[in-house]
Amino acid sequence: MWARNSRSLLLATALLAGCAVGPDFVRPDAPKEQGYLPAAEQPGRLEAIGQTQQLDTQALLAADWWRLFGSPQLDAMVATAIADNPGVQGAQAVLRQSQDNLRAGHGVFFPQVGLALGATRERATPARLGLNGPGGIFNLFTLGATISYALDIFGGERRAVEGLSASVDLQRYVLLGTDLTLTGNVVNTAIAREAYAEQMAVLQEVIAIQQEQLSITRTRADAGTVPYSAVESLRGSVATTRAAMAALAQHRDQASHALSLLMGQATSQASPPEFALDQLHLPADLPLSLPSQLVRQRPDILAAEAQLHVANADVGVATAALFPVFSIDGGYGAESNALGDLGKTQSKFWSSGVTADWPVFQGGSAWFGRKAVQEAYMRVLSDYRQTVLAAFAQVADTLKALQYDAEGLAAQEEAMHAAQAGLKLTRANYASGLAGYLDVLASDQQYQQSRLAYVQALAQRYQDTVALYVALGGGWWNAPSRGDGAMAGGTGTQP
Numbered sequence: 001m002w003a004r005n006s007r008s009l010l011l012a013t014a015l016l017a018g019c020a021v022g023p024d025f026v027r028p029d030a031p032k033e034q035g036y037l038p039a040a041e042q043p044g045r046l047e048a049i050g051q052t053q054q055l056d057t058q059a060l061l062a063a064d065w066w067r068l069f070g071s072p073q074l075d076a077m078v079a080t081a082i083a084d085n086p087g088v089q090g091a092q093a094v095l096r097q098s099q100d101n102l103r104a105g106h107g108v109f110f111p112q113v114g115l116a117l118g119a120t121r122e123r124a125t126p127a128r129l130g131l132n133g134p135g136g137i138f139n140l141f142t143l144g145a146t147i148s149y150a151l152d153i154f155g156g157e158r159r160a161v162e163g164l165s166a167s168v169d170l171q172r173y174v175l176l177g178t179d180l181t182l183t184g185n186v187v188n189t190a191i192a193r194e195a196y197a198e199q200m201a202v203l204q205e206v207i208a209i210q211q212e213q214l215s216i217t218r219t220r221a222d223a224g225t226v227p228y229s230a231v232e233s234l235r236g237s238v239a240t241t242r243a244a245m246a247a248l249a250q251h252r253d254q255a256s257h258a259l260s261l262l263m264g265q266a267t268s269q270a271s272p273p274e275f276a277l278d279q280l281h282l283p284a285d286l287p288l289s290l291p292s293q294l295v296r297q298r299p300d301i302l303a304a305e306a307q308l309h310v311a312n313a314d315v316g317v318a319t320a321a322l323f324p325v326f327s328i329d330g331g332y333g334a335e336s337n338a339l340g341d342l343g344k345t346q347s348k349f350w351s352s353g354v355t356a357d358w359p360v361f362q363g364g365s366a367w368f369g370r371k372a373v374q375e376a377y378m379r380v381l382s383d384y385r386q387t388v389l390a391a392f393a394q395v396a397d398t399l400k401a402l403q404y405d406a407e408g409l410a411a412q413e414e415a416m417h418a419a420q421a422g423l424k425l426t427r428a429n430y431a432s433g434l435a436g437y438l439d440v441l442a443s444d445q446q447y448q449q450s451r452l453a454y455v456q457a458l459a460q461r462y463q464d465t466v467a468l469y470v471a472l473g474g475g476w477w478n479a480p481s482r483g484d485g486a487m488a489g490g491t492g493t494q495p
Helices: 002-016 065-069 072-084 086-109 156-222 229-262 299-320 339-343 365-431 437-471
Strands: 045-048 051-056 112-124 136-151 285-287 325-336 348-357
Touching: 045 365, 051 365, 065 072, 065 156, 065 437, 072 086, 072 156, 086 156, 136 339, 156 229, 156 299, 156 437, 285 437, 299 365, 325 339, 365 437
Parallel strands: 051 285
Antiparallel strands: 045 051, 112 136, 136 325, 325 348
């Protein structure tokens, strides 16, 4: 009979539990903007001498975008960082934790069954029953099972599990964002380190030129043909250049240590592999997602959206708390003074029923608690909008930076070629006796300084190209699942 009654109650519950109170989550609408900049400011072809880039809204954003730079050393550093970075490993653990919490949350939709076995020895007093006489000492053995099932009529539990599911999405996008930030930092730091190393090589040549100028000027000063102040001026120039060399060496070593940290390695281990900037290939076709696409692919925007989903589910949970909670409870077992009598019919007992819990008055705590949760939702909605605006601004900044990089690199390359041509003419004039050797050294120093500026401009253009891939979301939706909820390399689906 208990089983028959329970089946009837469960059927009634299934009929009642067709909806959940509270608002259903609706994704924020995609923006209608067609670009990140006014149409007149939108860059098209980004041209520098020998290095032209073209923005294309139809181009595929590769998940392994760093491979487009064509450097095996760079690829190896990124692979090591993704595998060994502690920050990524921590984000993976948090994702697994949220997935386990979701699985645990689903347990409320199943009957809760418990078994109990008890053996006690006690003395009962007749006085508690209003009788006279001495109390008796006896043994009591109990064997039983209990079952309960929460009737989620108003959907509070379903909203709670919905929030746990959204939390899994949140942690998945946090992991994707961690991956994206990590790969961007590895590539940018590696480019910066090689730029510092190349600038040091140029400065070493400048120092050699300055020392040669200093030696010639000192000889001429000793002969009385130039004032000795010229010697002191050149000594100061040499010292200044050496100070700049020391600063560059410090920056190079810091970048190398940062790479070790990003790759999950101790700085005492071997330094990350090196490469030359001119070995990198500057991607010619740059993808450019529309704003409506960006909000569906940037991990930070998707994480903010998932957080909004969590807040929306919390409103449903708080709303359900205003209504009564129903549950089906039942028990079956045996109780006897002798262990051997537990199997007898007269020792059996059972119970079944439905309970309802509805706190009628709590001083308004449930009502105002719901209002507080609704305000929390509005705050998260504001955070989402701020995240979207910040993402658009980042893309706009990167597009303008690429435009100015192309212009600046073209100018620096022209200046370097002009200085190189001037050096050749000065050397020709020196060979024909029309210029002095100091003129050659001065022209050579000007050429080396133009090389320094060119290296800086080239590195900046590489780094701003990296910034565009990062600002657009890194292409993770074009990668297959790697088993931890994130993506890595290949073809996948966009959310």
